[in-house]
Amino acid sequence: MADEPGGPELKIGVIGIDHGHIVGMVDGMLDAGAKVVAWATGVQTSNEQREAFQKGYPEAVEKSAREILEDETISLVLSAAINAHRADIAIAAMRHGKDVLVDKPGCVNLDQLSRVREVVTETNKIWSIYFAERVNAESSTLADQLIAQGRIGDVVQVIGQGPHSLSPSTRPSWFWDLNLAGGILADLGTHQIDQFLHFTGSREATILSAFVDNVATPERPGFQDFGEVLLEGDEGRGFARVDWLSPKGLPVLGDGRIMIMGTEGSIELRKFIDLAGRDGADHLFLANDKGVNYFDAGGAGKPFFVRLLKDIENRTYTAMSQEHAFLVTDLALRAQSIGEGEENW
């Protein structure tokens, strides 16, 4: 591997392509300058998914997971395996000297999280999580910039609404299994908790209330299609709803919204659609003492990926602190337990 201007080229191996997020993860790292060399996936992955991945990334060679783990030229493992398998893939990768970027959720139970924490401590490897609704959304990048410029003062509260379209016929069997997918707050809740902690700047948080239910999917009795969580952080407050009930009439997967309220103004993100309004995605609305402004956030960039690439090189944590990845996961899993009535408030 020759040293090139800007440092050696980072080689990526992919283990697990069961969730479509893998495309955003690979593309983000490719855009940042990395190279995807190999991929592996599990027996439950459909032929359509395998073919699509092969077609999308012809430069990558399909191998076994073991071959990827043992390939010393690979520095970073990406995984969008079945939710419940990501922790063990991450652990194996870190023990083989690789950093890791897993799709959210990184873990589906607290035992997995505890084991991941141990291996991070043991190996000093990076365990990062792809919270797509923030790190792959340019409206979030612009929000970061506006908040850093003081345009809404100090952030007081983040309200998130994360509807997702269920499209049951497209879902693999593991999606319906709580033990494999995690519950709705363990899974979709991570996006919301990530954004709450990130935008408020909180490094600690308490769950004030959490709730999960099946309100409109009677044909799947064990499935959770609705979740709520209320949080109090050391730097602000957060409430979120997530659901699998986004109506079919929307041209996007869901009308994801984030309202960031500050002491001197507020920012609303209409991430995927501006209902009956402007075309496209990445809409940001700023209201403060100077007036009301609309921003098309397209072009604001997705700095997460370049930062992660540099972090891997420099052994830093500029893309995401290790504690943040742990805290989001811990809160999401605890909220899930509380919502299921398994833990006291």
Place this chain on the structure above:
Amino acid sequence: MADEPGGPELKIGVIGIDHGHIVGMVDGMLDAGAKVVAWATGVQTSNEQREAFQKGYPEAVEKSAREILEDETISLVLSAAINAHRADIAIAAMRHGKDVLVDKPGCVNLDQLSRVREVVTETNKIWSIYFAERVNAESSTLADQLIAQGRIGDVVQVIGQGPHSLSPSTRPSWFWDLNLAGGILADLGTHQIDQFLHFTGSREATILSAFVDNVATPERPGFQDFGEVLLEGDEGRGFARVDWLSPKGLPVLGDGRIMIMGTEGSIELRKFIDLAGRDGADHLFLANDKGVNYFDAGGAGKPFFVRLLKDIENRTYTAMSQEHAFLVTDLALRAQSIGEGEENW
């Protein structure tokens, strides 16, 4: 008083014009066909307020509160007195045989509410509350119609955001006194709790969490500029934020929003402004399996007032059930206590 087609003309007396809501209250009843004959107000009312009222309603004669109470031709007393005075005005009016419409909040403490309840039982008079953000908002009327048509299925959750502009120089001294104004959840919270109960159709509810704080008004240490409440009703769930931090750059008092999520779609109300979007107020966005639709709700009407007028004549409760007025007030006052840490959750 001659019988006219459609029944005798309802005569209104106004006692207390300290809050600007009195204009919406009087206008609503005038539009419904009532007549305002007399008004009285307290010593703290400013000359500007008195002159504006006199100019707005020259047909009404300024009298003492006692004269209005003792005028047997007056059937309905309206009051937007100082918040803490409304309960006693309502009690006096009911004991003088009159029905009552008070501005929100109807009470600032549970003792007042308990006394109002007793007098309602004793007199069988109507104690109704003007929840302006619903009964005076045509977008809410249209939401009622769309929900009744089944356009979003069963309502699951209502998320409300009620920012208000503080404009401190325009506020009378009593506004800053918690004992006279009530706290932020006791006051602004009533709008949100009213809408949560109304749109979910809940007749019972539990407060899961409540919070009040002063986050950005250090010059008024005892003042609460931020409040949150999370509720679970027998027919749905609700979360709301209220605040006095709406930025000066908005051309309206606040970007009040209601998101009503149903099992088959959702309705968003942008009541007072469509940020950087369409002109005017009363914007409604419907998303369901049929698609996304924008509605200008202007013209949907404010049926509350005609219903109240008929209720007074027919001794019915079509405008608002008596229990709803009690329940909103009870929940708002309890949320306030919980938020202040005076009551356990």
